[in-house]
Amino acid sequence: MENKTLKNTQDENGLKNRVIRVGTRKSQLARIQTDSVVEMLRKRYLNLHFEIVAMSTTGDKILDTALSKIGEKSLFTKELENALERNEVDLVVHSLKDLPTSLPPGFTIGAICKRENPHDAVVFHPKNYGKTLNSLPEKSVIGTSSLRRAAQLKRRFPQLEFKDIRGNLNTRLKKLDEKEDFSAIILAAAGLRRMGWENRIGQILNPEDCLYAVGQGALAVEVRARDEEILDMVSALHDGETVLCCIAERAFMRHLEGGCSVPVAVSSMLKDSQLYLTGAVYSLDGSDSLKDTMQTGVNYPQQNEEGPNDDTQYVGITAKNIPRHAQEAAENLGLELASLLLSKGAKRILSVARQLNDAR
Numbered sequence: 001m002e003n004k005t006l007k008n009t010q011d012e013n014g015l016k017n018r019v020i021r022v023g024t025r026k027s028q029l030a031r032i033q034t035d036s037v038v039e040m041l042r043k044r045y046l047n048l049h050f051e052i053v054a055m056s057t058t059g060d061k062i063l064d065t066a067l068s069k070i071g072e073k074s075l076f077t078k079e080l081e082n083a084l085e086r087n088e089v090d091l092v093v094h095s096l097k098d099l100p101t102s103l104p105p106g107f108t109i110g111a112i113c114k115r116e117n118p119h120d121a122v123v124f125h126p127k128n129y130g131k132t133l134n135s136l137p138e139k140s141v142i143g144t145s146s147l148r149r150a151a152q153l154k155r156r157f158p159q160l161e162f163k164d165i166r167g168n169l170n171t172r173l174k175k176l177d178e179k180e181d182f183s184a185i186i187l188a189a190a191g192l193r194r195m196g197w198e199n200r201i202g203q204i205l206n207p208e209d210c211l212y213a214v215g216q217g218a219l220a221v222e223v224r225a226r227d228e229e230i231l232d233m234v235s236a237l238h239d240g241e242t243v244l245c246c247i248a249e250r251a252f253m254r255h256l257e258g259g260c261s262v263p264v265a266v267s268s269m270l271k272d273s274q275l276y277l278t279g280a281v282y283s284l285d286g287s288d289s290l291k292d293t294m295q296t297g298v299n300y301p302q303q304n305e306e307g308p309n310d311d312t313q314y315v316g317i318t319a320k321n322i323p324r325h326a327q328e329a330a331e332n333l334g335l336e337l338a339s340l341l342l343s344k345g346a347k348r349i350l351s352v353a354r355q356l357n358d359a360r
Contacts, residue, residue: 015045015048015229015230015233016047016048018048018090019049019050019051020041020048020049020050020051020090020091020230020233021050021051021052021053021088021089021090021091022034022037022038022050022051022052022053022089022090022091022092022093023053023054023055023080023083023084023088023089023091023092023093024052024053024054024055024080024092024093025054025055025056025080026054026055026056027168027169028168028169028170028195029168029169029191029194029195030054030093030095031052031054032194032195033093033095033194033219034052034093035052036194036219037093037113037219037221037237038050038052038093040113040237041233041234041236041237044236045233048233053083053088053089055079055080055083056079077092077094077098077099077100077222080092080094080222081104081107081222084107084222084223084224085106085107085224090223090224090227090230091110091221091222091223091230091234092221092222092223093219093220093221093222094219094220094221094222095191095215095218095219095220096109096112096215096216096218096219096220096246097213097214097215097216097218099215099220099222099316100316101214101250101251101253101254101315101316102254102315102316103222103316106224106225106226107222107223107224107225107316108222108223108224108225108231108313108316108317108318109220109221109222109223109316109317109318110221110222110223110230110231110234110235110318111220111221111234111235111236111237111238112218112219112220112221112237112238112239112242112243112246112317112319113218113219113220113221113237113238113239113242114239114241114242115190115217115218115239115241115242115245115246116189116190116193116194116217116218117189117190117193117204117217118188118189118190118212118216118217118218118267119188119189119204119205119206119207119210119212119216119217120149120186120187120188120189120204120205120210120212120216121186121187121188121189121192121201121202121203121204121205122184122185122186122201122202122203122204122205123173123176123184123185123186123187123192123200123201123202124183124184124202124203125176125177125180125182125183125184126177128140128183128184128202129202130202131184131202132202132203133153133157133160133184133203133209134157136160136183136184137183138159138160139159139160139161140160140161140183140184141160141161141162141163141181141182141183142160142161142162142163142182142183142184142185142186143162143163143164143165143172143175143176143181143182143184143185143186144162144163144164144165144185144186145164145165145166146186146213147261147262147263147284147353147357148211148213148263148264148265148282149186149210150162150263150284150286151263151282151283151284151285151286151289151353152209152210152211152263152265152280152282152286153186153209153210153286154285154286155282155285155286155287155289156209156210156286163181163182165182165185169187169191169192169195169197172185172187173185173197173200184202186205186210188212188213188216188217189201189204189217190216190217207267207278210265211265211266211267211278211279211280211291212265212266212267213265213266214246214249214250214252214253214264214266215246215249215250218242218246221234221237225313225318231318235318235319235320235321238319238321238322240322241270243317243319243322243327244270244275244298244322244326244327244330245268245269245270245275245277245330246268246317247314247315247317247327247330247331247334248268248275248277248330248331248333248334248337249266249268249277249279249334250315250316250317250334251314251315251330251331251332251333251334251335251338252264252266252277252279252334252335252337252338253266253334253338254315254334254338255334255335255338255339255342256281256338256341256342256346256350257350261353261354261357261358262281262350262353262354262357263281263282263283263284263286263353264279264280264281264350265279265280265281265282266278266279266280270298273297273298273299274295274296274297274298275295275296275297275298275329275330275333276293276294276295277293277294277295277333277334277337278291278292278293279291279292279293279334279337279338279341280292280341281341281346281349281350281353282349282353283349283352283353284353284356284357288349288352289349290341290344290345290346290349292337292340292341292344293337294333294336294337294340295333296329296330296332296333297329298326298329298330299326300323300324300325300326300329301323302321302322302323303323303324312324314327314328314330314331315331315334
C-alpha cells in the first residue's frame with residue numbers, strides 16, 4: 001500500500017499545477033461514465049484538479065440513420081480525439097466498444113476500467129412486462145440498431161421481427177414507452193445499470209442467445225501516447241482481467257476487419273489463469289454463421305520491463321502494469337481464433353453482409 005501512495009505522490013508532483021481536462025460526449029450516459037472515472041482518479045490523486053469538457057460527436061448528431069449505414073469508424077470518437085490532439089483536453093473517456101481497433105497515430109488507450117455486465121438486455125413495452133422474447137406474440141417488433149444483435153436474434157427467434165431504432169438511451173426508452181411501434185428493445189445491460197435503470201431490464205441475454213460486442217461494458221481512457229505523466233496517472237485504473245479479455249476481443253475483431261457494418265460477436269472469460277474467447281460472424285439475417293472457442297494460459301509474472309519496448313501497444317492499449325507476455329498471449333488468442341474462422345469461410349460471410357448492408 002505504501003508503494004502505491006508513494007507512486008501516486010510522484011505522479012501528482014509532475015502534474016501538480018495542471019488542471020487535468022477530461023473530454024466526454026454530451027449524452028447523459030457519457031457524462032455518468034466520465035464522472036465515475038474522474039471520481040476514481042480523484043480518490044487516488046487527492047491534490048489534482050479535474051475539469052470535464054463535454055462535446056457533441058458526429059454519432060450524436062446523425063440520429064435518423066442506422067450506425068452501420070454511416071460507415072464512419074470513429075463516429076463517437078473523432079471530435080474528442082481532435083480535442084486531445086490540440087491539447088484542449090488531456091484524456092477522454094469512451095465506451096470501449098465505440099473505439100476502433102486501430103487508433104490514429106499518437107493516441108493510446110491508457111486505462112480500461114473493471115468491466116460492468118457485458119451482456120445485452122431486453123427492455124419490454126409496459127404492456128409486455130413479465131414476458132420474455134420467447135413468450136412474445138408472433139411477429140412482435142423488436143427495436144435494435146445493431147446488426148450484431150439483429151443477426152443473432154433473428155436466428156434464435158425467427159418468429160419475431162426486427163427494426164432499427166436510433167437515439168441515446170433516453171430517446172430509445174421514450175420511443176418504446178410512448179408509442180406502440182415496438183414490443184421490446186435490446187440495449188446493453190451496462191448502460192442501463194449505469195443510468196440507474198436496472199429495474200427496466202426484463203431479460204438478460206446469455207451467450208447462447210446473443211454474444212456481445214467487442215469491448216462491451218468496459219470504459220476506456222484514451223490519452224496522447226507521448227504524454228507520460230497522464231499515461232502513468234490513468235494506468236492506475238487498469239483492471240487486469242478486463243484488459244486481457246478486451247485485448248483478445250479487439251485482436252479477433254481487427255484480424256477479421258470487423259466493425260459496426262458487419263455482425264461480429266464475442267464472449268470472453270478469465271478463469272484459473274486460462275483466458276477463454278468465443279467469437280462468431282453472422283450473415284445479416286443470421287442464417288449463415290461461424291462460431292468457435294479457443295483458450296490460452298495467461299499466468300505470467302510481472303517483470304521489470306522498462307526499456308526500448310516500454311510503450312508497446314496491444315490493439316491500441318498500453319498497460320505497463322500488466323505482464324507483457326500475458327498481453328501477447330491474449331492478442332495471439334484473438335488472432336488465432338479469427339484465423340480459424342477465416343479458414344472456415346468467415347471472409348465470405350462478412351463481405352456478403354457488408355455488401356447487403358451497403359445496398360439497404
